[in-house]
Amino acid sequence: MTIKELAAQTGYSVGTVSRVLNNHPNVSEKTRRAVLAAAEACSFQLNANAKQLKQQRSNTILVVVKGSSNELFGNLLEAIQAKISRTAYPLVVDYVDEDANAVERAVQLCREKKPLGIIFLGGNRQNFLSDFVQIELPSVLVTNSGLDLPFENLSSVTSDDRKACEAAIDHLVELGHRRIAIIGGGMGSDIARLRYEGCLLAFDRHHIPFDAQRDYVAVRFSYADGYRAVKTLLARGRQFTAVFAISDVMAIGAVRALQDSGLRVPEDVSVIGFDGLNIGEYTVPRLATLCQRVDELAGRCADILIDQIEHGVAPRHETIPCTAAWKESVGPLDPAKTAGGQD
Amino acid sequence: MTIKELAAQTGYSVGTVSRVLNNHPNVSEKTRRAVLAAAEACSFQLNANAKQLKQQRSNTILVVVKGSSNELFGNLLEAIQAKISRTAYPLVVDYVDEDANAVERAVQLCREKKPLGIIFLGGNRQNFLSDFVQIELPSVLVTNSGLDLPFENLSSVTSDDRKACEAAIDHLVELGHRRIAIIGGGMGSDIARLRYEGCLLAFDRHHIPFDAQRDYVAVRFSYADGYRAVKTLLARGRQFTAVFAISDVMAIGAVRALQDSGLRVPEDVSVIGFDGLNIGEYTVPRLATLCQRVDELAGRCADILIDQIEHGVAPRHETIPCTAAWKESVGPLDPAKTAGGQD
DNA sequence: TTGTAAGCGTTATCAC
DNA sequence: GTGATAACGCTTACAA
Numbered sequence: 001m002t003i004k005e006l007a008a009q010t011g012y013s014v015g016t017v018s019r020v021l022n023n024h025p026n027v028s029e030k031t032r033r034a035v036l037a038a039a040e041a042c043s044f045q046l047n048a049n050a051k052q053l054k055q056q057r058s059n060t061i062l063v064v065v066k067g068s069s070n071e072l073f074g075n076l077l078e079a080i081q082a083k084i085s086r087t088a089y090p091l092v093v094d095y096v097d098e099d100a101n102a103v104e105r106a107v108q109l110c111r112e113k114k115p116l117g118i119i120f121l122g123g124n125r126q127n128f129l130s131d132f133v134q135i136e137l138p139s140v141l142v143t144n145s146g147l148d149l150p151f152e153n154l155s156s157v158t159s160d161d162r163k164a165c166e167a168a169i170d171h172l173v174e175l176g177h178r179r180i181a182i183i184g185g186g187m188g189s190d191i192a193r194l195r196y197e198g199c200l201l202a203f204d205r206h207h208i209p210f211d212a213q214r215d216y217v218a219v220r221f222s223y224a225d226g227y228r229a230v231k232t233l234l235a236r237g238r239q240f241t242a243v244f245a246i247s248d249v250m251a252i253g254a255v256r257a258l259q260d261s262g263l264r265v266p267e268d269v270s271v272i273g274f275d276g277l278n279i280g281e282y283t284v285p286r287l288a289t290l291c292q293r294v295d296e297l298a299g300r301c302a303d304i305l306i307d308q309i310e311h312g313v314a315p316r317h318e319t320i321p322c323t324a325a326w327k328e329s330v331g332p333l334d335p336a337k338t339a340g341g342q343d
Numbered sequence: 344m345t346i347k348e349l350a351a352q353t354g355y356s357v358g359t360v361s362r363v364l365n366n367h368p369n370v371s372e373k374t375r376r377a378v379l380a381a382a383e384a385c386s387f388q389l390n391a392n393a394k395q396l397k398q399q400r401s402n403t404i405l406v407v408v409k410g411s412s413n414e415l416f417g418n419l420l421e422a423i424q425a426k427i428s429r430t431a432y433p434l435v436v437d438y439v440d441e442d443a444n445a446v447e448r449a450v451q452l453c454r455e456k457k458p459l460g461i462i463f464l465g466g467n468r469q470n471f472l473s474d475f476v477q478i479e480l481p482s483v484l485v486t487n488s489g490l491d492l493p494f495e496n497l498s499s500v501t502s503d504d505r506k507a508c509e510a511a512i513d514h515l516v517e518l519g520h521r522r523i524a525i526i527g528g529g530m531g532s533d534i535a536r537l538r539y540e541g542c543l544l545a546f547d548r549h550h551i552p553f554d555a556q557r558d559y560v561a562v563r564f565s566y567a568d569g570y571r572a573v574k575t576l577l578a579r580g581r582q583f584t585a586v587f588a589i590s591d592v593m594a595i596g597a598v599r600a601l602q603d604s605g606l607r608v609p610e611d612v613s614v615i616g617f618d619g620l621n622i623g624e625y626t627v628p629r630l631a632t633l634c635q636r637v638d639e640l641a642g643r644c645a646d647i648l649i650d651q652i653e654h655g656v657a658p659r660h661e662t663i664p665c666t667a668a669w670k671e672s673v674g675p676l677d678p679a680k681t682a683g684g685q686d
Numbered sequence: 687t688t689g690t691a692a693g694c695g696t697t698a699t700c701a702c
Numbered sequence: 703g704t705g706a707t708a709a710c711g712c713t714t715a716c717a718a
Contacts, residue, residue: 002711013689018713028687045454049401050711053392053694074417081438093436095424111388223625256625282566282599284627345695356705361697369703393695396710689718695710702705 001044010038021046052114060092061305062115064106066122067098070221071249071277072292073121076142079298080119084306089116098220103131110135117309119301125149125190138308138315142301143292144190147317155308155315157300161191164290164322165198165246166205168272171326172242173206176333177270180208181215181240183229183250192218195246195274215240219250226253234261241269241333248273248280248289255283255329266331276325285328296320344387353381364389395457404432404648405458407449409465410441413564414592414620415635416464419485422641423462427649432459441563446474453478460652462644468492468533481651481658485644486635487533490660498651498658500643504534507633507665508541508589509548511615514669515585516549519676520613523551524558524583526572526593535561538589538617558583562593569596577604584612584676591616591623591632598626598672609674619668628671639663 003021007014012031019027020035038044052058061084065073081091092113096105102123110118118139128141128149139154146156172180182199185192196216203210210216217232219225226245230253233240243258245251251273255265263269265285273280276291300318307313346364350357355374362370363378381387395401404427408416424434435456439448445466453461461482471484471492482497489499515523525542528535539559546553553559560575562568569588573596576583586601588594594616598608606612608628616623619634643661650656 003713004711014712015690015714016688019688022713024714026687031687045451047396047711048455049392049396049457050694051713053390053396053696053710054712054714056694058392070417071414074413078438093438095421095436108388112391114392223621227625252622252625256627256629259627278566279595279622282570282595284599284602286599346697347695357696358698358706359704362704365697371703374703390695393710394697396694396712397696397698399710687718690716692713692715694712697709699708700706702703 001042002047006035006038006042006044010035057114057116059089060113060115061089061117061119061309062106062109062113063091063093063119063121064102064109064123065093065095066100066102066120067095071279072143072275072294075294076121076298079295080302083298083302089306089309101127101131103127103135106139107131107134110137117305119305120144124188126188128154138305138312140301140305140308140315142297145194145317145319146315151315153308153315155304156317157297157304158317158319159290159292159297160319160321161194162198162201164274164324165195165244166202167322167324168244168274168290169199169202169206171324171330172244172270172272173202173208175242175270175330177242178208178333179215179240180210180242180244181217181233183217183219183226183233183243183245183254185221185246186218192246199244221247221249223249223253223256226250227257228253230254230257230261238263242271242330243269244272246274248275248277248287251287251289251329252279252283255285255287265329267334270330270333272330274322276323280325280327283329288327288330289325290322291325292322293320344385345390349378349381349385349387353378400457400459402432403435403456403458404460404462405449405452405456406434406436406462406464407445407452407466408436408438409443409445409463410438414622415486415618415637418637419464419641422638423645426641426645432649444470444474446470446478449482450474450477453480460648462648463487467531469531471497481648481655483644483648483651483658485640488537488660488662489658494658496651496658498647499660500640500647501660501662502633502635502640503662503664504537505541505544507617507667508538508587509545510665510667511587511617511633512542512545512549514667514673515587515613515615516545516551518585518613518673520585521551521676522558522583523553523585523587524560524576526560526562526569526576526586526588526597528564528589529561535589542587564590564592566592566596566599569593570600571596573597573600573604581606585673586612586614588614589617591618591620591630594630594632594672595622595626598628598630608672610677613673613676615673617665619666623668623670626672631670631673632668633665634668635665636663 003014003017007017020032096102120141141156145158146154184196187193217229219229245254258269273287273289276289280287346357350360363375439445463484484499488501489497527539530536560572562572588597598614601612616630616632619632623630
């Protein structure tokens with residue numbers, strides 16, 4: 001079924017039918033109704049290829065997701081999809097490998113799909129620096145800040161990673177902990193770096209020296225790596241009474257590793273994660289964490305992008321605070337234990 | 344950059360350039376190299392809209408995923424994407440709501456995107472019955488069987504749900520359990536029904552009467568629902584010594600609920616899940632489960648679909664066994680406990 | 687208010 | 703082997 005056939009069927013010309021279908025003015029109400037009725041009757045759909053070829057763009061929003069099995073991004077995507085009504089701007093979702101260059105991929109997809117705008121779920125600063133210049137579409141980076149990225153068309157929405165990490169360390173310190181191990185990421189990851197900085201800031205404020213050689217492990221964002229990280233820390237000699245992992249999946253792996261090593265959480269070692277995944281509410285013990293506000297991140301991301309697309313407003317960089325959830329995996333330092341642990 | 348400009352640049356005609364770019368014969372080696380070099384130089388990409396408009400189809404494979412935050416489907420998608428090399432057939436992934444009609448959505452997307460074939464990750468039998476007739480493309484349904492669906496163009500790849508559930512019940516019975524509660528889904532879900540049937544078969548074989556009114560709870564596939572299900576069961580009076588949940592997320596919620604109720608897993612109650620999610624390896628206790636073989640499911644799905652697309656072979660319906668992983672959350676029945684528990 | 691027709695970037699069918 | 707050219711289904715001046 002093409003617009004031509006529909007035109008023949010209704011007795012109008014293709015131009016008129018097209019105008020009706022695209023809600024253009026200058027069509028009589030009578031014509032509009034007739035065409036719409038006929039279109040409805042045969043559940044007519046415009047050929048997207050022809051339309052986009054003609055218009056030199058599609059009406060889609062491209063979402064480039066870094067890594068595909070990641071509960072946080074899954075939730076975020078769901079929330080974004082709910083926010084950007086599917087009918088208004090269909091989302092084209094593309095997954096790239098955790099280590100891939102998401103920006104490069106976006107450049108390619110832009111040429112191919114000509115979307116209206118781009119949402120990056122995760123992304124590496126270095127990749128933006130080197131490749132984003134090729135992208136001229138309104139874009140928003142979620143979960144990473146683009147504040148210091150010099151682009152006229154890049155917004156960002158991110159949790160306040162640094163503050164949240166400070167809060168985590170503060171909380172542990174308030175509970176009496178002094179030897180806090182950190183399970184982080186490599187410094188190639190912007191998020192890992194930012195979160196690490198937050199930790200260092202807090203340690204400084206509390207005048208607690210931090211020896212990264214001893215108490216920092218850089219691993220990937222996975223259960224298995226959290227597990228391994230604890231094993232590594234323990235192999236260096238157990239001197240910590242608390243562990244802060246910069247993601248919930250790492251934290252969950254860490255808890256399991258501690259327990260496998262005969263340590264109780266939180267009685268022997270406290271653990272705090274980051275993200276606020278659903279699963280954290282059902283682990284044993286429930287995972288203390290900094291919750292990223294998924295709905296707000298998604299909401300702001302959608303609003304900003306649509307504003308940029310529809311009204312061409314200037315890019316914005318927003319930071320959304322995390323919500324602390326001090327659940328069962330943290331507890332006060334037991335002085336008796338420490339003495340033993342430090343031996 | 345268009346093919347026309349590329350033609351001008353190389354001195355050949357658009358026809359020749361098109362032939363080179365599409366690996367058609369009847370092009371001299373010299374020409375081929377010259378055009379390819381020029382295309383490479385300006386990283387030329389054919390305009391997909393124009394191409395597809397002309398060809399009346401795209402070269403994409405449509406993937407309709409039911410529910411978007413589901414680790415199993417996430418893993419499956421990743422494995423399928425790895426298997427179907429992105430360059431050969433780009434995947435267009437579309438998420439539909441857990442309760443939505445995935446087939447109806449596919450019909451719409453087919454009109455719009457003209458893909459080569461469709462992969463359904465999850466789907467409801469009833470929806471296929473009512474709407475699949477409108478789809479003429481090779482399709483494969485994953486994680487649900489389409490064996491008894493009367494369609495010439497629908498294959499399916501599924502785990503052996505029934506057998507796996509029998510195995511779960513067998514295992515519990517062998518460990519001495521007789522009162523086994525089941526956390527399942529509503530009978531509107533084909534998978535839930537199949538798994539329930541497997542359980543009943545096993546109970547029959549062991550001559551264990553099963554009172555669904557007392558020991559079956561139908562909930563949704565989520566942590567929260569697994570949690571609630573146990574609370575419901577306990578409210579009916581605790582008479583079971585083991586729980587079989589038909590998904591890992593339910594099982595994890597169930598474990599937490601048991602522990603919150605002062606029961607130990609597996610000492611007081613054994614728990615078995617279904618799916619084999621990564622997280623199950625890191626919970627406390629590690630979750631006993633029936634692992635769906637994600638890589639094989641994905642591999643067969645991809646192979647079958649590509650065979651259907653490229654060679655028009657008849658649809659196949661394959662069943663892949665699950666792998667039992669009897670991890671820490673199951674244990675033998677302690678007769679002393681039972682006496683107490685039954686009181 | 688409606689109709690006509692050019693042209694978007696390809697591919698495919700011709701003729702050469 | 704190669705080059706012209708029609709056609710794919712649509713939007714959008716411009717003409718009526």
